[in-house]
Amino acid sequence: MSRRLKLAVQNATAATALPTRAQLKAWAEAALQPGVKQAELTLRLVDAPEGQTLNREYRGKDYATNVLTFTFDDLPDIPGLPLMGDLVLCAPVVEQEAQEQDKPVLAHYCHLVVHGVLHLQGYDHQQEDEAQAMEALEAQIVTALGYDDPYRSDKES
Template sequence: MSRRLKLALQVATDATGLPGKAQLKTWIEAALRPGVKTAEVTVRVVDTDEGQQLNRDYRGKDYATNVLTFTFDDDMPVIEGMPLLGDLVLCAPVVEREAQEQGKPLEAHYCHLIVHGALHLQGYDHIDETEADEMEALETQIVTTLGYDDPYRTDTE
């Protein structure tokens, strides 16, 4: 099945070690479920101030978080054949801090968060335990297929 992804990348940070557009496209395409034929996604990489403002304004949480997902229409379910539309916002300082704290390569953590956000765009969530287990299993399968370690692995050996 041939998928088409139109990807826009916006960088609003001077952080280093950011993934490039081709890498982001590979990760998002890997996360697209079989019913998604086309997708238009904007990835915006921001600093702490913008990340905190967006999280406060849209989620009511007054801190910067690693990834925010914005669907084009929250009330529209993902329908096979319809284009997937949405935005992913990554807060570079949070992503970098988390990678260091978790002892993970920065690139691997970015990959995981992009996959996580792309699954959210498609309606996956982790509010209850069953949904969380399903989403984490999918994330692990996708991320490891892309050549990175299991993002939920807690040992360091």
């Protein structure tokens, strides 16, 4: 694996069904697109109160959500500057969603890390065409990492 990703992991949760640092790094690195030469990311695993506070303060939504992505959009456009940002994963929400969606918790963590890292690179899902492109890329990356297509239930219905 290349050394193009510097990853800091912060564990601020009481949850025990967590991916390892090596898994988190592999998933994040797999989501980096070819044009990204270097990336510096912080991935923070939190409990519901912190997840809810962050979602309320930064998105105006008063509930804990699965993943929050914080980009450093205010950095100058300097050639060679690495991709930088933070991902916050709310462990209880991830675990609950995995159970509700009948998928392994690690598969759901993988999908959400990939999803968040793609957001850091400018991918979005606000418009239908953007959502389709982002979901297709997520599915490609997640399945290449050995997990089922995270949108499989959407495609079966």
